[in-house]
Amino acid sequence: xxxxxxxxxxxxxxxxxxxxxxxxxxxxGIINIALDGIMIFGAFAGAxxxxxxxxxPYFVSHNQLLFLICLVIAAASGAVFSLLLSFSAINLKADxxxxxxxxxxxxxxxxxxxxxxxxxxxxxxxxxxxxxxxNNRDFGFALLNxxxxxxxxxxxxxxxxxxxxxxxxxxxxxxxxxxxxxGLRLRACGEHPQAAASVGIDVKKMRYIGTTISGALAGFGGxxxxxxxxxxxxxxxxxxxxxxxxxxxxxxNWKPAGIAFGSLLFGFLKCLAVTYNKxxxxxLEAQMWMQNLLANNxxxxxxxxxxxxxxxxxxxxxxxxVLIVLAFTSKKSRAPKAEGIPYDKGAR
Amino acid sequence: MQxxxxxxxxxxxxxxxxxxxxxSSLICILGGLLVGFLVLFFMAVFSKDIPISEAFxxxxxxxxxxxxxxxxxxxxxxxxxxxFTATPLIMTGLSVSLxxxxxxxxxxxxxxxxxxxxxxxxVALSIPQGSMPAWVIWTLAxxxxxxxxxxxxxxxxxxxxxxxxxxxxxxxxxxWIAANVVSWVFYANQQxxxxxxxxKTNFIRKTISNGVSTATFGLDKLFAGxxxxxxxxxxxxxxxxxxxxxxxxxxxxxLKACGFNRNAAKYAGMNEKRNIMLSMALAGGLAACGAALxxxxxxxxxxxNTYQALPNVGFNGIPAALxxxxxxxxxxxxxxxxxxxxxxxxxxxxxxxxxEYVPQLIIxxxxxxxxxxxxxxxxxxxxxKKKEKPAPAFAxxxxxxxxxxxxxxxxxxxxxPEPAQTTGKDGDDQ
Numbered sequence: 001x002x003x004x005x006x007x008x009x010x011x012x013x014x015x016x017x018x019x020x021x022x023x024x025x026x027x028x029g030i031i032n033i034a035l036d037g038i039m040i041f042g043a044f045a046g047a048x049x050x051x052x053x054x055x056x057p058y059f060v061s062h063n064q065l066l067f068l069i070c071l072v073i074a075a076a077s078g079a080v081f082s083l084l085l086s087f088s089a090i091n092l093k094a095d096x097x098x099x100x101x102x103x104x105x106x107x108x109x110x111x112x113x114x115x116x117x118x119x120x121x122x123x124x125x126x127x128x129x130x131x132x133x134x135n136n137r138d139f140g141f142a143l144l145n146x147x148x149x150x151x152x153x154x155x156x157x158x159x160x161x162x163x164x165x166x167x168x169x170x171x172x173x174x175x176x177x178x179x180x181x182x183g184l185r186l187r188a189c190g191e192h193p194q195a196a197a198s199v200g201i202d203v204k205k206m207r208y209i210g211t212t213i214s215g216a217l218a219g220f221g222g223x224x225x226x227x228x229x230x231x232x233x234x235x236x237x238x239x240x241x242x243x244x245x246x247x248x249x250x251x252x253n254w255k256p257a258g259i260a261f262g263s264l265l266f267g268f269l270k271c272l273a274v275t276y277n278k279x280x281x282x283x284l285e286a287q288m289w290m291q292n293l294l295a296n297n298x299x300x301x302x303x304x305x306x307x308x309x310x311x312x313x314x315x316x317x318x319x320x321x322v323l324i325v326l327a328f329t330s331k332k333s334r335a336p337k338a339e340g341i342p343y344d345k346g347a348r
Numbered sequence: 349m350q351x352x353x354x355x356x357x358x359x360x361x362x363x364x365x366x367x368x369x370x371x372s373s374l375i376c377i378l379g380g381l382l383v384g385f386l387v388l389f390f391m392a393v394f395s396k397d398i399p400i401s402e403a404f405x406x407x408x409x410x411x412x413x414x415x416x417x418x419x420x421x422x423x424x425x426x427x428x429x430x431x432f433t434a435t436p437l438i439m440t441g442l443s444v445s446l447x448x449x450x451x452x453x454x455x456x457x458x459x460x461x462x463x464x465x466x467x468x469x470x471v472a473l474s475i476p477q478g479s480m481p482a483w484v485i486w487t488l489a490x491x492x493x494x495x496x497x498x499x500x501x502x503x504x505x506x507x508x509x510x511x512x513x514x515x516x517x518x519x520x521x522x523x524w525i526a527a528n529v530v531s532w533v534f535y536a537n538q539q540x541x542x543x544x545x546x547x548k549t550n551f552i553r554k555t556i557s558n559g560v561s562t563a564t565f566g567l568d569k570l571f572a573g574x575x576x577x578x579x580x581x582x583x584x585x586x587x588x589x590x591x592x593x594x595x596x597x598x599x600x601x602x603l604k605a606c607g608f609n610r611n612a613a614k615y616a617g618m619n620e621k622r623n624i625m626l627s628m629a630l631a632g633g634l635a636a637c638g639a640a641l642x643x644x645x646x647x648x649x650x651x652x653n654t655y656q657a658l659p660n661v662g663f664n665g666i667p668a669a670l671x672x673x674x675x676x677x678x679x680x681x682x683x684x685x686x687x688x689x690x691x692x693x694x695x696x697x698x699x700x701x702x703x704e705y706v707p708q709l710i711i712x713x714x715x716x717x718x719x720x721x722x723x724x725x726x727x728x729x730x731x732x733k734k735k736e737k738p739a740p741a742f743a744x745x746x747x748x749x750x751x752x753x754x755x756x757x758x759x760x761x762x763x764x765p766e767p768a769q770t771t772g773k774d775g776d777d778q
Binding site: 033084088092093094095097098099101102103105106108109110112113114116117118237239240243244246247250310312313315316319320322323326327330331333335 | 387391395398453455507511512513514516517518520521522523524525528529531532535536655656657658663666667670701702703705706708709711712713715716718719720722723
C-alpha cells in the first residue's frame with residue numbers, strides 16, 4: 001500500500017502541474033492544446049542540459065543541484081516554446097487548436113532531430129552518470145531515506161525534489177490566480193476580454209502572461225515526467241501525458257482543487273496498471289472475494305482470469321473512469337467563456 | 349441570378365476563396381520548407397562535423413522525394429509505395445476535414461484507425477480460406493472495419509451532443525482506450541492472429557496468408573513491384589463523393605451550417621445534435637476505412653501491441669486536412685505531398701548527417717503557418733479591396749503594410765485543389 005501511494009504521487013505530480021498549466025492558459029482565454037508538445041520540449045531541454053552539465057564532474061557529484069538547474073532550464077524553455085503559440089494565437093489571431101497541434105508535431109520532430117544529429121540515437125538518457133565512485137543512479141532523489149514511518153515513507157522515501165517543488169508551485173499559483181489583482185485580471189480576460197479591456201486591462205499582455213506561465217509549468221511537468229516516471233529517458237514522447245492533463249483540467253472544472261483531486265485519482269488508477277505490470281500488486285479485498293465466489297465455476301473463472309489477470313484491463317481503468325466521470329459531471333462543468341476566441345477589440 | 353453574376357465579376361483575382369486557399373497553402377509550404385532549411389543550416393553552422401553544403405544537399409533530397417531513390421526502377425518502386433502509404437493518410441485527412449467542416453476537431457483518428465485495422469484483420473483472418481470467395485471476405489472485412497470506426501467515432505460525437513463534453517478530450521481518451529482494447533483483443537487471441545509462422549511476433553499475420561488481398565489490376569507491376577493496389581483509386585472516389593456530399597446535398601449543407609454556427613443551425617430548424625453525431629461517426633468510418641484498406645493490402649505488418657503508442661498516420665491526418673483547407677479533393681493532393689517529402693526524408697539518414705525527422709519538422713512548421721491562413725486571407729482581401737474600391741465606407745486604415753511583392757499566383761503548382769466550396773447558394777435561412 002505504501003508503495004502504491006508512493007507511485008501515485010510520482011504519477012500524479014506531472015499531471016497536476018501540467019493540468020495547472022492548462023488551467024492558466026485557458027483561464028486567460030487561450031486553449032493550450034500544445035501542452036503535450038511543450039512537455040516534450042521542456043523534457044528535452046532539461047535532459048540535454050543534464051547531459052552537457054554532467055561533463056563537469058562537479059555536477060556529477062551534486063545531483064540535487066543539477067536536478068534543480070535542469071528543472072529551471074526545462075521550465076524556461078517550455079515558456080519560450082509556448083511563445084510560438086502565444087504569438088500565433090494572440091498577435092495573428094490564428095486558430096488556437098491549429099497552432100497547438102503544430103507545436104505538438106513540432107516538438108517531437110525537432111527534439112528527435114537534434115538528439116539524433118548530436119548523439120546518433122533516438123533517446124537521451126540522464127538517469128545514470130558515472131562519477132569517481134561508480135554508477136550514480138538516484139538522480140534527483142531527496143536523500144532522506146531512513147526510518148520514517150508510513151506517512152514519512154509515502155512522502156519522503158526516495159521522493160524526488162520535483163514532487164515538493166511542484167506542490168509548492170501549485171499552491172502558490174493557485175493562491176496567486178484567486179487572491180491577487182493580476183490573477184483576477186487574468187481570469188477576466190478568459191471570461192470577457194472586452195469587458196476587461198473597457199476597464200483598462202491590457203488583454204494581450206494578460207494572455208501572454210497566462211500562456212507563458214502555462215508554458216513554463218508544462219516544461220516543468222515534462223521534465224518531472226521524464227525524470228521520474230520515464231526513468232530519465234527523453235525520447236520525443238511523453239506518452240500522451242499532456243493530453244491527459246488537459247482531460248484532467250476539464251475534469252477538475254478549470255479549478256485548482258478539482259485538478260488536484262483529478263490528478264491524484266488518475267495517478268492512483270494509472271499506477272494500479274503499472275504496479276500490476278510489475279506484478280507488485282496484491283489482490284484487493286473485492287478481488288479476493290470474487291475469486292472465492294467464482295472458484296467453483298469454470299466459465300466464470302475463465303472470464304475472471306481473462307479480465308482481471310490482464311494488464312490491458314488495468315491500463316483501461318483510468319481512461320474509462322475519466323470518461324464516465326466526465327459524462328456525469330459535464331452538467332456542472334463550466335469552461336472559461338472566451339476561451340478559444342481570438343480577442344477582437346471591436347466585438348463588444 | 350444576374351445580380352450574382354455581377355458580383356462575381358467584381359471579385360478580384362486575389363479575393364476568390366479558391367485562389368486564396370491555394371495561395372495560403374503555398375505560402376505555408378514555402379514557409380515550412382524555409383524554416384526546415386534554416387534548421388538544417390544552423391545545425392550545420394553550429395556543428396563542427398557537418399559542412400554547410402550538407403544543408404543544401406539535405407533540402408534537395410527532401411524536395412526530390414522518391415526521385416532520391418536513384419535509378420529509374422527504384423524511383424518507380426518508391427513512387428508506388430509513396431502512393432500506397434498515402435492511401436490511409438488521405439482517409440484520415442478526409443476524416444479530420446469532415447469533422448472540421450462540422451466545427452469539430454477529430455483528434456481521435458488514431459483510435460478510429462486502430463479500431464478499423466482490428467475489425468478488418470479479425471474478419472479477414474478468422475473466416476477460413478475457401479469457405480467463401482476471397483472478395484466476399486475482403487468486402488466483409490472492409491465493412492466490419494469501417495463499421496467499428498463508425499461506432500468509435502460516434503462515441504465523441506455522442507458525448508459532445510448529449511453531455512456537451514469537449515470532443516477533443518473524449519477523442520484523446522478513446523484513442524488510448526482503443527489502443528488498449530486492440531492490444532488486448534490480439535493478446536487474448538495470439539495463437540490465431542499473431543504472425544508466429546514468420547516469427548514476427550510483434551505483428552499480425554499478413555492477410556494474404558488467408559488469401560485475402562486487395563485487387564491490384566496490375567498497378568503493382570506498373571510501379572515495379574511496389575505495394576500499390578486499387579485502394580488509391582477507391583480512396584480518390586470516396587474523396588470526390590465526400591466533396592459532392594458536402595457541397596451539393598442538403599445533408600452536407602446542414603453539416604457545414606453546424607460548423608459555422610451551431611445555434612443558428614438549430615434556430616433554422618436543423619437537428620444539430622444529430623448532425624454532430626453523424627459527422628463524428630462518418631469521420632470515424634473514414635479513418636477506419638483507411639486502416640482497413642491498408643491492412644487488406646495483404647502484404648502489410650500491423651503492429652498489434654499498440655498500447656504505448658498511437659499510430660502516426662492518424663495524427664498526420666490533421667496536417668493533411670489543414671493543408672487542404674478541409675477540401676476533400678485537395679486532401680488527396682496534400683496527403684500525397686506529405687508522403688512525398690516523407691519519402692525524400694527517409695533517404696536523408698543514408699546520404700547526409702541529418703535524419704528522417706526533417707520532413708516531420710517541415711510538416712509541423714507548415715501546420716503552424718496554416719494557422720495563419722485567416723491572417724493571409726484578410727491580408728489578400730484588404731489588398732483586393734484597395735485595388736477595386738478606393739474608399740469603402742468601413743475601410744481599414746492600416747493598409748500601409750501591404751508590400752508590392754506578393755507571391756505570384758500560380759495555380760499550376762504541384763497541388764492545386766479544386767475550387768474551394770462557396771457558401772451554400774440555395775439556403776439563405778429565412
